[in-house]
Amino acid sequence: xxxxxxxTRAAFDSELDTLKRVQSAxxxxxxxxxxxRQEQTVPDAEVHFTSHEVPADVARDEExxxxxxxxxxxxxxxxxxxxxxxxxxxxxxxxxxxxxxxRVVEYRKLGALLQSKAAAAKDWDSNFMTKQVAADxxxxxxxxxxxxxxxxxxxxxxVQALSxxxxxxxxxxxxxxxxISRLAGVAQEQGxxxxxxxxxxxxxxxxxxxxxxxxxxxxxxxxxxxxxxEARKAxxxxxxxVAEQVILTVADxxxxxxxxFITALRNQRMGPFQQVRLAIIREIxxxxxxxxxxxxxxxxxxxRRVRESEPASSLKDFANxxxxxxxAFMRKLLSMSPVLLSHDEPITGGWGETSDRVVTGVAxxxxxxxxGELVVALVRQGLNIxxxxxxxxxxxxxxxxxxxxxxxxDHVVRHLLASKILREEPSTQKLILH
Numbered sequence: 001x002x003x004x005x006x007x008t009r010a011a012f013d014s015e016l017d018t019l020k021r022v023q024s025a026x027x028x029x030x031x032x033x034x035x036x037r038q039e040q041t042v043p044d045a046e047v048h049f050t051s052h053e054v055p056a057d058v059a060r061d062e063e064x065x066x067x068x069x070x071x072x073x074x075x076x077x078x079x080x081x082x083x084x085x086x087x088x089x090x091x092x093x094x095x096x097x098x099x100x101x102x103r104v105v106e107y108r109k110l111g112a113l114l115q116s117k118a119a120a121a122k123d124w125d126s127n128f129m130t131k132q133v134a135a136d137x138x139x140x141x142x143x144x145x146x147x148x149x150x151x152x153x154x155x156x157x158x159v160q161a162l163s164x165x166x167x168x169x170x171x172x173x174x175x176x177x178x179x180i181s182r183l184a185g186v187a188q189e190q191g192x193x194x195x196x197x198x199x200x201x202x203x204x205x206x207x208x209x210x211x212x213x214x215x216x217x218x219x220x221x222x223x224x225x226x227x228x229x230e231a232r233k234a235x236x237x238x239x240x241x242v243a244e245q246v247i248l249t250v251a252d253x254x255x256x257x258x259x260x261f262i263t264a265l266r267n268q269r270m271g272p273f274q275q276v277r278l279a280i281i282r283e284i285x286x287x288x289x290x291x292x293x294x295x296x297x298x299x300x301x302x303x304r305r306v307r308e309s310e311p312a313s314s315l316k317d318f319a320n321x322x323x324x325x326x327x328a329f330m331r332k333l334l335s336m337s338p339v340l341l342s343h344d345e346p347i348t349g350g351w352g353e354t355s356d357r358v359v360t361g362v363a364x365x366x367x368x369x370x371x372g373e374l375v376v377a378l379v380r381q382g383l384n385i386x387x388x389x390x391x392x393x394x395x396x397x398x399x400x401x402x403x404x405x406x407x408x409x410d411h412v413v414r415h416l417l418a419s420k421i422l423r424e425e426p427s428t429q430k431l432i433l434h
Contacts, residue, residue, distance in 0.1 A: 002076060005110070006035040006069070006087035007042075008054060009309060015041050018110070019049070020148075021196050021208060022086075033076055035069070037286075060290045066095055077105055086110045088309060124186050128173040129165065131186045136220055137162055138187035142207050143217040152195065152205040155180050192216055211400055218401075258395035264381045265374060265396070271329045272374055274399035275321065279306045280330060281367050288340055291360040295340050295349040298359050299330050336373050339366035371397060371412045372421070375431075379422060385431045 003022070010018050019034065019042075032049040036042050037059050042051055052072060058064045069085075069092060077083040085096055086108045096107040124131055141158035142150045150158065160166045166183075168175040184207060187193045192213035195205040209217065265272050283302035287293065293301065303326065334340060335350030342357040363369065374397055378385060385393070390409050391401045397412075398405040413431070416422040420434045 002031045002033070002083045004033045004035060004069075004072065004076065004083065004085045005049070006085070006089065006092065007040065007110075008035060008037050008059060008065075009088040009305075010040070017194075017208075017211075021194065021206075022110075033072075035072070039282075039285075056289070060286070062091070066091065070095060070098075073105060084108055124182055125173045131190065134183060135187040135190040135192055136216070137166070138183060138207070139192050139209065139213055139216050139220070142187075142193060142209050142213070148208060150207045152180060152184055152207055155184060155207065159183070187213075211402070214402075215400060257389065257392035261378055261383065261392060261396035264378055264383055268377050268381065269325075269329065269332065270374060270377045271326075271333075272397055273321070273326050273329060274397065276306050276326065278367075278398070279309070280326070281370055284330075284334075284340075285362050285366060288359045288362045291358060293359060294356065295334065295347050295359055296331070298340065299327065299334065299349050303327055303330070333370050333373055337366075337369050339363040339369050365415065368412055368415050371408075372416050372419075375412060375416060376421060376433075379431050379433060384428075386429050 005019070005022050007015055007018055015036070022032065033052055034042060034049045035052045035054060037054055038056055054065065054068065058068045073083065073085065073096075084106045085092060088110045090109070093107040093109075096105050124134070137159045138155070140162060141155055142148075144158065156166065156168070166174050168179065173179065184193065184195060184205070187207075188195060191210060193207050194210055195207050262272060271277060280302050283305045284298055287298050287301050287305075303323065307323065331349045335348045338346035338348045339362050340347050340349065340359045341361045341363060343360055345357075346363070347357050347359060375385070375393070390406055393409045394401050394405040398408065413422070416431075417424070422431045423434045424430070425432050
């Protein structure tokens with residue numbers, strides 16, 4: 001089977017996770033071709049496929065992209081061998097219908113490969129175990145897998161090894177039909193896992209931890225092996241309320257500093273809206289280079305693309321985000337740092353911009369410059385920030401303490417120091433305004 005996997009509309013920083021899930025949903029013998037934009041991260045050392053980079057001028061124009069994809073289909077597909085085109089962008093479905101004459105080409109929504117179990121979570125019996133503790137067991141089970149993924153048919157055995165509370169032979173709620181689907185649904189409702197349905201295997205979903213799930217695993221610790229001690233059983237399985245209290249106490253201790261930073265930013269109406277900020281900034285860069293719109297229209301189109309993207313809209317409570325506030329925040333950010341350019345001249349998205357100039361590009365390192373405004377806002381608020389706070393800054397700005405986000409914080413702070421916007425106070429190494 002040949003696949004064309006279009007990730008050009010994938011949410012910011014989701015490329016690797018998307019490709020790993022595609023790999024889980026395909027066979028090792030499948031021939032996978034990945035279509036991506038120039039600026040997207042496509043780590044072929046971790047996922048094996050054939051890369052097809054879309055030229056920048058093609059990526060900026062929808063009709064050109066459709067034509068380019070049509071040529072690629074003709075190039076890859078044979079007269080008899082099946083080919084599947086999967087994408088987050090629905091106009092490609094109509095394209096497949098047009099080019100399908102004489103070829104066996106099928107279109108699948110990339111987002112549909114994720115099998116949601118959130119509805120199943122509604123039938124959860126909290127008298128058996130609270131959703132939080134149940135979700136943690138799923139995180140332990142999936143996190144213990146060396147491959148980073150777990151077939152749902154193996155989930156019962158994994159959680160039962162952790163606690164006899166999940167033994168269906170004891171009857172009650174765990175013995176009901178559909179219990180494992182409900183259990184997986186609880187973890188997905190919390191945002192800890194995604195699930196993929198393998199083609200040809202309708203009853204064997206594949207579970208993978210999300211970035212939030214990996215953060216949760218670091219917080220609650222590794223899965224006890226080979227089974228938990230009796231004391232841990234008592235605290236985690238038989239007394240879930242007590243277990244939650246212990247877990248939340250540890251979480252509160254670790255998140256206090258990051259929460260201080262988030263509160264300070266919110267008090268200044270400076271976001272940070274970690275769920276969508278990076279994705280919006282990325283789309284602003286893409287749309288600005290189309291050289292068609294004024295600054296406000298660039299911002300509005302970027303927000304619209306992120307709101308309508310399938311990966312983003314699957315986030316928990318995504319629809320309830322304060323989008324008018326996010327729009328105001330982005331306009332404020334772009335007014336503070338005029339990184340939008342009109343023929344190499346700065347142009348802002350604020351009320352003070354009265355011209356009809358079209359945005360034709362962005363300043364170098366525009367994304368780093370915009371994130372730098374958040375750090376400057378924290379320093380201006382009087383918060384003492386030193387290199388020791390790097391993990392907490394990453395948590396506040398990017399909702400993750402993964403290595404890539406620690407490096408991003410380091411990059412942003414170094415930019416502020418090199419630009420002489422901030423400096424380190426010699427005796428304390430605290431950041432202060434230059």
